[in-house]
Amino acid sequence: MIRYITGRIFQAIPVLLILITVTFFMLRFVPGGPFTAEKAITPEVLRNLEAHYGMDKPLLNQYLSYMGNLLFHGDFGPSFKYSNRTVNEIIAQKLPVSLELGAWSLAVALFLGLSLGILASLKPNSWLDYIPSTISMVGICLPTFVLGPLLVLFCSIKMGWFNASGWFDPIDRVLPALTLGGYYAAYIARLTRGGMREVLSQDFIRTARAKGASETRVILKHSLKGGLLPVVSFLGPAVAGIISGSFVIETIFQVPGLGREFVNSAFNRDYTLVLGTVILYATLIIVFNLLVDIVQVWLNPKLKFE
Amino acid sequence: MISIIPPRAFNFFTTFLCLSTGFALLTGCQKRIPAVDRGVQEQILHRAIGADIPQLDPHLATGVTEYSVISALFEGLIVPHPQTLAPQPGIAERWEISKDQLTYTFFLRKNAKWSDGSPLTAYDFRNSFKRILSPSLAAPNGYLLHVLENAESFHSGKLTDFSKVGISIPDEHTLELTLKSPAPYFLTLLTHWAWFPVHLPTIEKYGNMDERGSDWTRAGRFVGNGPFFFKEPANGQRMIVTRNPFYWDADTVRLNGIAFYTIDSVDAEERAFRSGQIHITDALPITKVKTYLETKNPALNIAPYLGTYFYRFNTTDPILADSRIRKALTMAINRREIVEEVLHQSQQTANAFTPPFTAGYTSATKVQTNPDEARKLLAEAGYPEGKGFPPIEILFNSSENHKLIAEVVQAMWHRELGIEARLVNQELKVYLDSRRQLDYQVCRSSWIGDYVDPSSFLDIWTASSGNNQTGWQNTEYDKLLRLASLEKNPEKRFDFFNQAEKILLEEAPIVPIYHYNSIRLIDPRVKGWYSNLLDQHPYKTIYLENP
Numbered sequence: 001m002i003r004y005i006t007g008r009i010f011q012a013i014p015v016l017l018i019l020i021t022v023t024f025f026m027l028r029f030v031p032g033g034p035f036t037a038e039k040a041i042t043p044e045v046l047r048n049l050e051a052h053y054g055m056d057k058p059l060l061n062q063y064l065s066y067m068g069n070l071l072f073h074g075d076f077g078p079s080f081k082y083s084n085r086t087v088n089e090i091i092a093q094k095l096p097v098s099l100e101l102g103a104w105s106l107a108v109a110l111f112l113g114l115s116l117g118i119l120a121s122l123k124p125n126s127w128l129d130y131i132p133s134t135i136s137m138v139g140i141c142l143p144t145f146v147l148g149p150l151l152v153l154f155c156s157i158k159m160g161w162f163n164a165s166g167w168f169d170p171i172d173r174v175l176p177a178l179t180l181g182g183y184y185a186a187y188i189a190r191l192t193r194g195g196m197r198e199v200l201s202q203d204f205i206r207t208a209r210a211k212g213a214s215e216t217r218v219i220l221k222h223s224l225k226g227g228l229l230p231v232v233s234f235l236g237p238a239v240a241g242i243i244s245g246s247f248v249i250e251t252i253f254q255v256p257g258l259g260r261e262f263v264n265s266a267f268n269r270d271y272t273l274v275l276g277t278v279i280l281y282a283t284l285i286i287v288f289n290l291l292v293d294i295v296q297v298w299l300n301p302k303l304k305f306e
Numbered sequence: 307m308i309s310i311i312p313p314r315a316f317n318f319f320t321t322f323l324c325l326s327t328g329f330a331l332l333t334g335c336q337k338r339i340p341a342v343d344r345g346v347q348e349q350i351l352h353r354a355i356g357a358d359i360p361q362l363d364p365h366l367a368t369g370v371t372e373y374s375v376i377s378a379l380f381e382g383l384i385v386p387h388p389q390t391l392a393p394q395p396g397i398a399e400r401w402e403i404s405k406d407q408l409t410y411t412f413f414l415r416k417n418a419k420w421s422d423g424s425p426l427t428a429y430d431f432r433n434s435f436k437r438i439l440s441p442s443l444a445a446p447n448g449y450l451l452h453v454l455e456n457a458e459s460f461h462s463g464k465l466t467d468f469s470k471v472g473i474s475i476p477d478e479h480t481l482e483l484t485l486k487s488p489a490p491y492f493l494t495l496l497t498h499w500a501w502f503p504v505h506l507p508t509i510e511k512y513g514n515m516d517e518r519g520s521d522w523t524r525a526g527r528f529v530g531n532g533p534f535f536f537k538e539p540a541n542g543q544r545m546i547v548t549r550n551p552f553y554w555d556a557d558t559v560r561l562n563g564i565a566f567y568t569i570d571s572v573d574a575e576e577r578a579f580r581s582g583q584i585h586i587t588d589a590l591p592i593t594k595v596k597t598y599l600e601t602k603n604p605a606l607n608i609a610p611y612l613g614t615y616f617y618r619f620n621t622t623d624p625i626l627a628d629s630r631i632r633k634a635l636t637m638a639i640n641r642r643e644i645v646e647e648v649l650h651q652s653q654q655t656a657n658a659f660t661p662p663f664t665a666g667y668t669s670a671t672k673v674q675t676n677p678d679e680a681r682k683l684l685a686e687a688g689y690p691e692g693k694g695f696p697p698i699e700i701l702f703n704s705s706e707n708h709k710l711i712a713e714v715v716q717a718m719w720h721r722e723l724g725i726e727a728r729l730v731n732q733e734l735k736v737y738l739d740s741r742r743q744l745d746y747q748v749c750r751s752s753w754i755g756d757y758v759d760p761s762s763f764l765d766i767w768t769a770s771s772g773n774n775q776t777g778w779q780n781t782e783y784d785k786l787l788r789l790a791s792l793e794k795n796p797e798k799r800f801d802f803f804n805q806a807e808k809i810l811l812e813e814a815p816i817v818p819i820y821h822y823n824s825i826r827l828i829d830p831r832v833k834g835w836y837s838n839l840l841d842q843h844p845y846k847t848i849y850l851e852n853p
Contacts, residue, residue: 032735
């Protein structure tokens with residue numbers, strides 16, 4: 001297993017290097033730069049700005065110096081937009097917020113998704129199945145940018161229970177986590193129901209029941225592990241999506257997370273911030289996919305590390 | 307189907323689900339006291355300011371977003387009158403202007419202090435001006451100081467001796483500024499943040515004076531001279547400033563603090579306003595203006611703002627090089643229809659490029675909407691009824707509003723002139739790049755004046771201006787603006803501007819469409835906030851009061 005993990009990590013290194021290189025050069029070939037603005041700056045000011053950021057040197061030198069700073073010092077460089085902040089600082093400030101939002105959303109997604117999914121699988125084709133299945137179908141169809149403002153409209157503006165935007169008090173986590181988590185919960189519920197139905201109809205479940213195991217034990221001990229397999233394979237990309245793809249949620253609820261910086265940095269041509277966030281998200285996706293593979297082997301004895 | 311009913315399992319899950327959901331709801335759901343109500347009791351203004359503030363250093367700040375915060379933290383020689391923007395004494399308690407209108411002598415308040423209690427003197431102003439003009443700082447607004455004698459040469463690096471720049475200090479409370487030519491708008495210009503003093507000893511603690519990226523504006527390090535200062539670090543969503551006890555006019559200040567919220571979505575901002583989180587929004591989505599107007603909501607505040615929305619023509623394009631064609635296209639646009647139908651009256655129809663009543667100036671020449679004349683001009687140019695006219699492209703940066711307007715213009719040109727236009731949208735920076743390289747035919751543009759004077763609008767169409775970006779140049783136009791810049795008599799000066807604007811509108815390298823309004827929601831309990839052309843709101847007169 002350790003050899004497997006080490007192998008995967010070594011595979012990831014060239015992937016990351018290629019990604020950084022491609023992103024670096026692609027960014028530079030996109031029209032418009034960090035200093036392009038509605039009001040033109042004088043040529044002298046532009047020259048001095050470029051000199052300050054080392055952009056007056058040949059592109060290859062800039063690339064080598066960026067890679068040198070990154071690999072030997074872990075330094076992502078200064079941000080172009082926030083001129084007195086470094087990219088490391090911005091990531092250190094905003095990533096925890098995105099991770100926290102991700103963690104709460106994942107908790108909501110798993111709790112609601114698994115509960116609804118299991119509930120629906122217990123009595124198929126009855127109202128106990130139809131209601132959770134309908135809820136999850138609606139959840140899948142309802143985009144977060146509709147659900148979010150609807151929740152705000154009711155819970156914040158009408159009832160005054162929550163802030164409409166911001167990330168100040170613990171209570172401010174509720175609406176963003178419900179919106180983002182709710183969307184994934186819907187998928188998880190469908191997958192859990194499917195997985196559970198399949199396992200519950202197998203022979204070993206009948207055996208367990210015949211041996212007098214309680215229904216709770218049948219569900220929790222015998223079916224859940226197998227029933228969750230489809231959910232686990234879904235979770236890998238979902239977790240990466242929850243953490244990196246929360247731009248919409250972060251904008252609706254004005255959560256000061258990294259998702260917004262990720263998107264806005266591209267619009268601002270904040271070269272270093274784009275690279276920093278791309279590298280970070282790529283690493284996260286690689287790590288989560290690896291974790292999912294490990295969990296899948298653990299859950300399913302038929303699979304082996306190769 | 308399996309029909310075993312697992313009653314215990316069913317009970318277990320439903321109970322678990324109901325209990326935990328119920329618990330989660332109960333812990334959260336209590337009616338909260340809105341921040342705006344607490345704000346009124348505590349005299350804390352909650353104001354949304356749009357996108358995150360990239361800079362609190364007034365010498366590096368570029369936008370009005372930063373100004374909203376910076377104006378609470380710094381004060382220049384002059385402050386704008388909250389209603390009229392007329393120059394009022396700031397750090398300078400009075401000033402004298404020489405007869406030739408070239409030398410301005412400012413007498414500074416002896417009780418002016420920095421927020422660390424140290425005295426604020428004329429030397430601080432001189433050093434600050436030196437800093438913003440230092441080439442290595444690459445301050446984008448440094449050009450605003452080019453009115454000073456030799457400032458431009460120093461800024462471009464041609465002159466290295468700063469003592470030759472038109473600044474002298476007879477004593478530590480007197481500052482003498484010498485201009486390169488008379489500028490009747492000079493006092494107004496001084497209210498711009500580029501002229502704010504900065505505390506050099508603090509800046510030099512964290513880097514060189516003329517170095518970008520000096521990290522002195524952080525909480526705990528920051529020193530300013532305005533009515534407020536800040537201790538709490540900004541965290542990317544809110545920044546709180548509190549009263550500065552060392553401010554010279556601290557007794558006038560009524561607010562105990564201001565919380566600035568960086569909300570970069572206009573929709574989220576409007577929701578935050580409705581849920582009682584903020585007293586003042588930065589803007590209002592155009593789609594919602596109609597509802598607010600119809601319901602006569604007292605929070606809606608629409609006021610003229612010194613800016614123009616217009617279309618540029620690329621005069622180096624073979625088709626658009628002909629001024630008759632540009633004029634025909636201009637005359638075929640019904641601007642009133644755009645303002646009424648698309649913008650729901652939230653903006654003002656533009657009849658010239660400079661907004662009316664800019665420092666008392668209103669262009670005598672007006673752009674006409676005249677489809678008959680437009681058709682005649684097009685026929686004269688060789689395209690009767692638009693026959694043979696190649697399709698032209700309207701470029702705009704991706705935005706729903708720009709698209710709506712472009713579609714209406716496209717329809718008007720088709721209806722009135724029989725010509726086809728294609729819409730091309732590009733992401734903002736790509737669009738700006740295309741515009742700069744004259745890689746367009748017609749493009750949507752906007753211009754916001756830096757200070758209240760026609761020159762802030764008309765100077766950009768001179769041949770040497772980096773903001774021209776139409777390829778259009780006219781020696782007579784350039785000459786008139788040069789004459790205006792040397793003229794001391796205000797009437798004659800406006801006359802030069804009028805002649806210049808006439809040439810601009812007749813040659814039509816641009817089509818003015820509308821003049822901006824600032825549109826926002828303001829809690830009626832906010833007092834002492836007045837609308838003005840530059841959208842500048844000195845905080846020391848603002849307070850909160852229940853009706």
